Amino acid sequence: MNKQNAAVRTGLMEALTAIGIHAALVIREEARKGGVQRKADGSPVTHADLAAEAAIRDRLIRLAPELPIISEEQETPPQPLPPDTEYFLVDPLDGTREFIAGRDEYAVNIALMAGGVPVLGVIAAPALGLIWRGIVGRSAERVAFAPDGTCSPPQPIHTRPRPQGEVVVLVSRSHLEPRTRAFLDGVPKARAIPCGSAVKFCRVAEGSADLYPRLAPTRDWDVAAGQALVEAAGGQLRTPDGAPLVYGTPDLRIPGFIARADPTKI
16 A cells, blocks of 8 residues: 555544444434334344434545445445445444344444455444444554544554464354354364454454354445454454455355454464
């Protein structure tokens, strides 16, 4: 990345951080109102999902009107874009089930895609007052934010080497299926910790966990911001057989992945 592109991406990361915090505060406000509906596929959606979608989309359009947006909660069914398209990939409220259950593990995911891969990721955790962000090839940071939107100074974060002893493996609280359980059984000295939403990527990126396997299908917007963050922090995301993830398939689906804090360890 040349200096000009680096400066542009840094400025964009700051702007996306502000958008992520704004969406987090919208979700906090909407949480007081309640209200759950069911989408066509049977999955839940809340007023907070839709309010965050509107808030993020409005600000992204004002920030970069030339860039398309693919988002989980957009009004028209999302369609893949050509791999050479630069665009935003958004999940306005990742972890809706955790949100409905009153847990803290839900997030706002915003990624910038370029060349078919995530190059910048921002993940905000509204209930935790934290936002993680990173630019692939540069660095990653964690920022705390207050209810009025003010932020603490950024704290650099980095993944950790695989420990000799206990290996911390994050698993989905709501979507733990047999293949992931089998993977977990094959990790020596593994300590499984259930966790909801994209917060799992953040824990890997900040050096408090070693692995996050998800061996069941998920969608592009669930993964992209997390991949950018983990890789910016020194880690790696690959398919279970070690291949790069492929975004922009016809159904915008990722068959499975493993996030590793230490890319040198299988």
